[in-house]
Amino acid sequence: MYLGQLIFLIVGCVMVAAAIRVVTSHRIFHAALWLIASFFCVAIVYMLLESPFMAGIQLFIYIGGIAVLTVVAIMVTKDAMSADSRTVSNGWSAAIVAISLFGVMAWTIVQLDLPTEPGMPVSGDSLPLLGAALVDPGGYLLPFEVVSVLLTVVLIGALFLGREH
């Protein structure tokens, strides 16, 4: 067993356990904290995939942005979700759907002939290439600009929704 495999197994188990706690924990604030734990584990998996930039983005956007927003929303709407306001309805049927979906996916993945070793990278440093590709008209300039328009629209929309009446 390689060291990488050992780290992967530990981190994977922690991630799945934290994710299960997100959807089942009784207190919603705890669910948000477990969500952060599972995001952090995803960042570690990105490090195992040799993408430190993606790991940084995961920390910065998901934990520093989205999770902070979620926690603040929970604290603002606290009256509506006092201690045990979590209500899980039709849990068993949902569990059956989710587990069978996972079974189908896992079976398909095992059947496929997937590579076990990474392909050799073209160059040592892919970060400048990625940056250039995002602003290259022949690359991803259009989606990049569309996303920036989307973010502007969302900024205005959130300001409109959040203003004092």
Added chain:
Amino acid sequence: MITGIPLSWFLILGAALFCIGVFGVLANRNLIVIMMSVELMLNAVVLNLVAFARFMEPARITGKAFAIIVYATAAAEAALGLALTVAIWRTENTVTIEEIDLLQG
């Protein structure tokens, strides 16, 4: 140092994360928990994209460029969704999806 993990492991981990998210969306009635489950599913998708970028693609760019755009979209979704949640809480004083019945008359 970090070799020896086959691609299928990452894909199965992503699948597990995605299915937990599916369970969360189906089983919960709290708007904020549903949004958190959607974030888990998006995270699983990005995990697959980054894994494919490393294993299948020599330049390692396409998958990451997709991932960055998914991240921006996820941030937009979270910001707007939570703003809507707080707005609903202000008018309805609830965040349980079955009690939000403004349009039922």
Added chain:
Amino acid sequence: MTDAWRGVLNVLLGAFAMAIFPLAAVIFLIWEARKVMARMQDRLGPTNAGTYAGPFALFQTFADAIKILTKELIIPTGADRGVFVMAPVLMVAVAIAVWAVIPLGPTGLQVVDLDIGAFYVVAISSLAPFSMIMAGWSSRNKYAEVGAFRAVSQIVGYEIPQVLSLLIPVMLSGSLSLQSIIRAQNVPYILVAPVAALVFFLASAAEVGRLPFELAEADSEIVAGFFTEYSGMMFGAFYLGEFINNLTASVIFSVLFLGGWRGPWVDQVPLLGIVWLMLKALLVFNVLVLFWAAMPRLRIDQVLAFNWKFLVPLGLAELLTVALVDKAMVTAGVTGGIERAAGLLAANLLLGLAVAGVLSQTSRSTRQRQSFRRPPVVHP
């Protein structure tokens, strides 16, 4: 495989040494800050703590640490125990984790030279609000909760100008690695882009919650903010984390704008790098301490308005100015390091003058409007 394990052991040892370093430095810095603040306020500060406090009460902090370790840890009834205990741990962990990428010297004196070092610093620092949210929420205390809300709105907001101004050293050196940024600074970037340095310094001061941005723990308004309910060493951990954050902010500022470990004779003796870096960081740290001693506390709306209406637009304008001027100079054929630095400095000074002009104009008009609105004083 044994090589892999040895590599892991090396990294772990390096991480351990690097974690000890800020903790040891802070013990000295707390004493230093108290002395400097005392001089600012016309006091002597700590002079002797018991018999063994050493010259100038140098060991005062050790005595304080021993005292605080023996105090009782009180967890309030109704608090969420697990989250309550985790919050100070997270605070110190995040404060120390940043040190993994800080280069103390030319080679080797760094745990890991990530090629995204500057981004790593920002990403790890964005975890800091969570310890405050966890502390504020789990205490079940209104003051703690208000403090947590203030901390979050302030820190998340000030991240934006911080990142905007951090992009300028990254852009000028063409790398995200802190080591490469230092090596590119033949002229320290504070002389190339002083406006960016100013924005970064103010944003960092707000991030670490130093006066005048000390709203999250404003003791005259909300007792102690998010750590109102903490006692003993758990309070000590927050105090320690805060001081480490101050030191980290100073060190990052020195790395990005003051040339990091660069100085005379570093090429011959690499260990001198630590001395130069720490001297520069101490200078920045003392400016923070002087702020602390001299400034009054702002109101929360003033702090947020200062960020959104002043620092963010200034950061954006600075980013555009530096990018355009640099690009124009490169296309015009100016490639020498000194010439480019001089051109950028001139552009920055022009931008600074323009901002100062706009500021004085707006403040004058605001004053006039306010004096116009003021009801006439009626003398009976």
